[in-house]
Amino acid sequence: MESMKTKRKKIDLSDHDNPEWMVADFKRAQGPESLSDIERAAFPKTRGRPKSAQAKHLISMRLDQSVIDALRATGPGWQKRANDILKVAMKAG
Numbered sequence: 126m127e128s129m130k131t132k133r134k135k136i137d138l139s140d141h142d143n144p145e146w147m148v149a150d151f152k153r154a155q156g157p158e159s160l161s162d163i164e165r166a167a168f169p170k171t172r173g174r175p176k177s178a179q180a181k182h183l184i185s186m187r188l189d190q191s192v193i194d195a196l197r198a199t200g201p202g203w204q205k206r207a208n209d210i211l212k213v214a215m216k217a218g
Contacts, residue, residue: 181208 196203
């Protein structure tokens with residue numbers, strides 16, 4: 126009777142394109158101060174979109190369901206339109 130054992134293929138998990146860093150690699154690494162002006166411009170420190178001069182603030186407020194339904198019925202962008210309505214009401218009042 127033959128053995129039911131099967132040979133398993135050994136998988137190489139090493140990443141030859143991206144080898145693990147050694148102590149000497151970390152010592153050789155250069156910080157952001159070594160970047161040229163062009164490189165700094167291409168890779169700014171901040172992430173995301175630029176800050177607006179008139180930043181918006183997230184708040185929580187309770188509104189009547191009829192008001193929410195009416196605003197949502199106007200389609201996408203209803204929050205901006207609600208902001209615009211409040212601005213007009215502030216100037217009128």
